[in-house]
Amino acid sequence: MSDPAESIREGHARPQQAFPGTVQQNVIIPVPEPFHFQMNLDYLSRSDNECMFHVQNDKLYKLVPYGEKQMEHALIEISAGQGHSLNIRFLGDVPPSEACRLAAVRYVQIWFDFDTDLNPFYRMANRDPLLKETVKRFRGLRLIGIPDLFEALCWGILGQQINLPFAYTLKRRFVEQFGHxxxxxxxxxWQFPAPEIIAGLEAEQLTRLQITNRKAEYLIGVAALIAEGKLSKPMLQQEPDFAAAVKRLTAIRGIGPWTAHYVCMRCLRVPSAFPIEDVGLHNAIKLMLSMERKPTLDEIRQLAQAWTGWEAYATFYLWRMLY
DNA sequence: CTCCAGGGTACAC
DNA sequence: GTGTACCATGGA
Incomplete structure (x- = not known):
């Protein structure tokens, strides 16, 4: 993708009054092929308990942080545009600044992983017995990201060893208790709780949300690292390679190989990130191969040899077969 | 009641 | 480095 500033085209910002008192201004951004907006919306709709965005009437609503220390937020509506494009509409009560519009465009591009060319992945997957069916069924789905590092880490920790619906419930309680x-x-x-807020909590303030004491300690510890400037997304991106980022993450209490790879996959956009211990991945493989039992790690490594460089997308597409 | 869930730590050897 | 108990809670 070229410089986002060059790819922005002005929409028709007519002074409509659909919501009296609000100013509407659109931005149209091109999308890479293959991309299927509805396929991505279907993924984003998989939980009706999601609290960090809304899907309604084929449109997506999200609060995008921007500006100094990400302290400002733009409420945007994302919808399918004409041809190969997405339309971003700003729902704030003042016209978005240039910085705001640039931030929103860049956020959407990162969220939907527009910087990745999916064609090599599809060429590989079309020949792979395990992936062939899922890439046919979900063609145009991109690996939806969690751009904020703290949010990605919290979501990983909250999701450890519990079922997904309960993880969504815990995230909602966490966000509605400590976010804005x-x-x-x-x-x-909602904006995700700031690390500075979580770092100052007592574990009991999280355990009363039914978050386990162990996870409460993990969350507060990770929040403190970020709040103190000892951990950040640029810091991880500047590591010489992906393995170094994983090593740095797994040195943190509460972050094991699964969570580290999960964060590399959803936040750092490492295409070869591979949460191989993931029970959802195991169940998807079991399902696709009609196995009586879940595959062993060695069996998964054998199957994944063909995915080299695309493990993250392979995992994401296999998950999609389960939900 | 039992088993499982988008794991991780602490400790043994 | 590999193996094991334990964590703690909701859902099927």
């Missing part, structure tokens, strides 16, 4: 909401255009969206 912003309203606009008839929608209310």
């Amino acid at each position: 909401s912003v309203s606009g255009g008839g929608h209310e969206l």
Whole structure:
């Protein structure tokens, strides 16, 4: 993808009054092929307990952080545009600044992983017995990211060893207890709790949300590292390679190989990140191969040899077969 | 009641 | 380095 500033085209910012008192201004961004907006919306709709964005009437609503220390937020609506494009509409009560619009465009590009060319993955997967079916069924789905490092780490920790619906419930309680909401255009969206807030909590403030004491300690510890500037997304991105980022992450209490790879996959956008211990991956393989039992790690390593460089996308597409 | 869930730590050897 | 108990809670 070229410089995002060059890829922005002005939409028709007519002064409509669909929501009296609000200012509408659109930005249209091109999308790479293959991309299928509805396929991605279907993924984003998989939990009705999701609290960090809304899907409604084929449109996606999200609060995008930007500006100094990510302290400002833009409420945006993302919808399919004409041809190969997405339309971003700003729902704030003032016209978005240039910085705000650039941030929103870049956020969407990162969220949907527009920087990755999926064609090599599809060429590989079309020949792979395990992936052939899922890439046919979900063609145009991209690996949806969690751009914020703290959010990605928290989501990984919260999801450890519990079922997914309960993990969503815990995230919602966590966000609604310690985050802030912003309203606009008839929608209310939440910003994820700041690490500085979580770092100052007592474990008991999290355990009363039914988060286990162990995970409460993990969350507070990770929040403190980020709040103190000892851990950041640029810091991990500047590591010489992916293995170094994993090593740095797994040195943190509460972050094992699964969580480290999960964060590399969803936040750092490492295409070869591979949470091989993932029970969802195991169940997907068991399902696709009609196995009586879950595959062993060695068996998965054998199957994944063909995925080299695309382990993250392979995992994401296999997960999709389960939900 | 039992088993499982998008794991990780602490400790043994 | 590999193996094991334990963590703690909701859902099927």
